[in-house]
Amino acid sequence: MANILFLLEGASREKKYFNVMNRIFSDRIKSKINFFYYGTNIHVLYDELKKDSSLDIIELVKEKAKKDKDDKNYKILNENKFGEIYLIFDLDPQDDNFTCNRIQEMLDLFNNETENGKLYVNYPMVESFKHFKSIPDIDYNDYKVKIDDCTKYKRNVAKISCINHFKEIDKKIFFNIVKQNVSKINLLVNDSKTYDYNTYINTLNQNNIFRIQRKEIELDNSIYVINSMCLWPLDYFNESVFKEITT
Secondary structure, X not given: OOXXXXXXXXXXXXXXXXXXXXXXXOOOOOOOEEEEEXXXXXXXXXHHHHHOOOOOHHHHHHHHHHHOOOHHHHHHHHHOOEEEEEEEEEOOOOOOOOOHHHHHHHHHHOEEOOOOEEEEEEEOOHHHHHOOOOOOOOOHHHOEEEHHHHHHHHHHHXXXXXXXXHHHOOHHHXXXXXXXXXXXXXXXXXXXXXXXXXXXXXXXXXXXXXXXHHHHHHHHOEEEOEOOHHHHXXXXXXXXXXXXXXX
């Protein structure tokens, strides 16, 4: 069975959040998962890809591992075949190189995990995973952040979050986090409080999420707080897991 590759922006933050998912779904994940930490943001990744339009994501990260003299990861990337590739990055709208067109190009390129890879963008960053005053949080649908405040987001979330340690996140809490994100996305994309598996598969995708965010950026210079990374189990597993999480 081909391995799974997760290309993560950072070496600590994203891995900690993913460890929660891995702990909850460890008995259902049959493929071996490999992590590669890119070490910088989505805008640098964009620039690297633009330098050579023929370069695929595996070759890019192999080149980075070689350049960084990361022999362990270079060997893993060189010797394994990856059936699925997932990229987890923050929006980073405060970056000087940020443009909506850049993000759209990345989403268009990385739209299939079995081809170029599938990109999940966290808004504004991975810490949106714990942007909850309580579980569940009745105000979650209203949470937005101004672009100018994104540099303070991590610190501000730490002050209000009811989640102090990752070990506190059990199956029930995690399912609530996922469900609240799906409900919020559905409300924004479809203007509806009801959804099913077909709704999720057909409309609640990364492109439609960004379409809503782009509109909000242009109208109000703000973005809705959404954690896309936590949606991965809904995409990876079948309908029964979707129903288990969201009902």
